[in-house]
Amino acid sequence: MAFLDPIAISKLESLPLRAKVIVEGALTGSHRAKLRGSSVEFAEHKEYSQGDEIRHIDWKVLGKADRYYIKQFEQESELTCYMVLDASASMNYSGKGLSKREYACHLVAALAYLLVGQRDRVGLSIFGNAKDVRWVPPKAKPAHLRELLAMLEQVSKTPQEGAEPLADALERVAELARRRQGLVVVASDLFETDARALSVLGHLRARGHDVVVFHTLDPDEIEFPFDGLSIFESLEGDGRMLVDPASVRRMYKEKMRAFLESSEQQCLRAGIEYHRVRTDTPYEEVLLSFLASRNSANGSRLGEGRVSR
Amino acid sequence: MSFLSPLMLLGLLGAAIPIAVHLQGRRKAKVVPFAALEFLLGTDKRIAKRLVLRQVLLLTFRILICMVAALILAQPYASCESEGPKVAGGPQAAVLIIDDSAAAGYKLDGHTLLSRSLQSASQLLERLGPEADIAVLTTTGGGKEELTRDHLGLRESINATNVSYKRAYGDRAMERAFSLLAGSGHERKTVFLLLAPTKAALPSHATPPEDVTIRVVSPVGDEALDNLAITDLRVQADRSIGSRGLQIIAGVTNFSDKPQVAKLTLLIGDETVARGEIGLAPRESKNKRFSANLSDEVRTTEIRVQVQDDALAADNVRYVVANARDQVSVLLVNGDARAVRHEDELFYVEAALRPGDRSDSGTVIERTTPDDLGKLTLADYDVIVLANVSVLPAARVAALSTWVNAGGGLFVSMGANVDADQYNRSMAPLLAQDLKSALDLRRGRKRSPQAELRLSKLEIEHPVFSVFAKDAPGLYSASFWQVMLLGPTTSVKDRRVLARFDNGAAALVEARQGAGTLMLFGSTLDRDWNNLAIHPGFLPFLQQTIRHLASKPLQGKNQxxxxxxxxxxxxxxxxxxxxxxxxxxxxxxxxxxxxxxxxxxxxxxxxxxxxxxxxxxxxxxxxxxxxxxxxxxxLDPAVSDLSLVPTEALEREGQGSSGDEEAPTQRIELWHAIAALLLFLLLIESGLGLVGRRSDVVSEAS
Incomplete structure (x- = not known):
């Protein structure tokens, strides 16, 4: 299987197409039996009585037993997924490839494509700029998917401003999703000045939501590969620092490692599924990891945290 | 503040270098938009502030270092008035009198007074200028005794001046200076006295001409100059400790205003013989006595006494040479010679003076009779003993008297041959006191304690009895049954009764005659009149008496x-x-x-x-x-007295003085201090750099 290189994918013209390529590339040849896409499952046979739909008569049973039996199916409940996309200025950072914002948009779009294809309801909350809060309520129609993808494409192409806290966005989602439990998928770099975001995530999980975090980071942010005297400008504020990267690398990496471990541990403790995502990681790896964790979740207890890196 | 090389101040522009480097360093940095800036700063904002402060400090110190380096190259200095006389340059005649006596060797803060005076003289030479006719004299009689403009020669003369051990003669130097100035045609005439104003150095009698200005340039301030000196050293014979015993008397004077303890060392030859301490009140003089016994082979003795080091080393030691005498030569004149040895008048005397016939007894004994006395040269003897001698001829009495006057010691003892009246008539010059009559306590009586006399009232501190204990049992136990009573006398000046009998009669009388000594013993030296000779006190008594009588002045003493x-x-x-x-x-x-x-x-x-x-x-x-x-x-002891005396009476303005004299200025080099500051700045800069290398963040740019 060829890897779905994020840069190559990004060269495709439209986001819907890219989402389709990502999902199909990821799903081709794997877990076919499980992912047939049927929304109705056979439950039992029932003898035909007047009023039953003729199309549900099991003609094979009629041929064998010469009696009319009706196939009864269990109605499958729809999954409601709330996508929460971080579009703050810090997500604008791009090292050698895509920016974190673009990568996250692609990832969210692929998941939306996949979920809508399963007739699940997908909603989208894009936060970052407190003055421009975007919210798409969850629906399962194909037309709704187009609306989602259009919004994601628009966010993907435009560098964003603002530094709205993730916690505020999550609180909004929690308010909107209070009547119906669902899957909350968060794609963010979690660069927060306070620890409130993970706390709110914990509250969501406590309310019965299944919470998945895609901790999206650029490789530069993890490895700090810079050389030569540099002035680092904050993407979310006015801070500027003249720094000799070689001299601060060790300290930076220690702090970053501590931050990542802390985020992961907090998620684990709160029963949140945590995926650390580097923007140079092929999408299919991320999706497969996610899907694999979802499938294994059927055998695990609800609320158990899972981690993939 | 002034500068020797002001052009070097252009180097101050070098302060722009660190600023330029700082700015250039910032321009070269590439800008990186970054999301995780918080991880660079950490959570502690104070770190960033501290780093900014450190960066600002580094830049400041580097600017200061550049500026200070430029300042050092410009050689800054400050000028101030210094101590010294007011001097006007130009045509004039001047005489510099420098004190080069031993006192000028006094060390003050590591420099001698002379070196200070020479420095002042060089400065004066410079300030008087090339048009001045100058002469340089010293208080001990040296110097360049002519007015000259050969300043090079004068400078050489000044530099060649060393401390002399001669006494300072300030008046003589002044007279010579006035004489030189009298021959000069200049209107302005000045005498500069470069000396510590002590009583010994300062002129006191010279009368300056009207046209001569006198200035005193003292190398010391007003503080007293402490000094401890040995000002006297004498030697005298001390027979009480042996025939070759010496007493060395060192005079020590504390010429300071605080009490001092003098630690003295006596050296004979090169050998340290004795040490001693003596406490001295301010301005007090005391004598310290040392005793030493010379060995037989030593004839000329070089004696040195020194005191602990102080600021003036020259007077811490004093020398004396003493020629030790040979053994005491004693002439025994036997007035009652006998064939039986133990009946001889001098049997006990000889035994006492030469116990065991030992050659090292320090006594050379020669016997003679009154008749042979005239054949001998009396000057060969230190002591003569007339034992029970009949009256001598007048010529011999005169010879003996002359010999005593010259320093001889004569001991006269009584006996049957002594006739009081004849003695008083013929031998009076040889008697310490006139004789009266003999007293025989046993005449007509049996031998009993009541018929005997004993010695009492000894002058125990006299050298003759100083070796005895206070009760002197060896003497007091002796019995005297016949004694010579002495006649009355009014002469008490040079006469002293050293012992008496218990009836109050004088037993031993001493009298000074000229340089010599007379001693009269009121009984016999054998056992005819007493039994002293067989008592233990007889030997020390006789030996001490002979030593005491032999204490003539040392030959050539205190040379x-x-x-x-x-x-x-x-x-x-x-x-x-x-x-x-x-x-x-x-x-x-x-x-x-x-x-x-x-x-x-x-x-x-x-x-x-x-x-x-x-x-x-x-x-x-x-x-x-x-x-x-x-x-x-x-050294002349006067040199040691460094008490300062006022100079106002001596200093005066001459008629030719123009009044435009200027006080001397002193240039103080500042670059040393600035160089120290530079070092300090470099240290701080290095420290900050070290801290910077340890720290992660270099700077926060605004």
């Missing part, structure tokens, strides 16, 4: 002179040359007309304290040492 004085050295008939070797400038020679045909030769040029050894060369060309002519030269 010493002052540095700068002349010495007369005796010349033997066949001497053709004298060679004198001293501690200073090597060997001095007297020969030719200075020696030939003279009984003594005068030696000048004694300029260093110490011991001077004399040798003579006779007509055969053999060099013979002359130990008896060895002499010591010492």
């Amino acid at each position: 010493q002179t002052m540095v700068g004085n002349s010495v007369l050295i005796k010349i033997a008939a066949d001497d053709v040359r004298l060679e004198i070797e001293g501690p200073g400038r090597g060997r001095m020679v007297l020969e030719g007309e200075k020696v030939e045909g003279h009984k003594s030769a005068r030696l000048d040029g004694i300029d260093v304290p110490g011991i001077y050894h004399v040798s003579s060369v006779d007509s055969t060309g053999i060099l013979q040492p002359r130990p008896e002519a060895t002499f010591a030269a010492n």
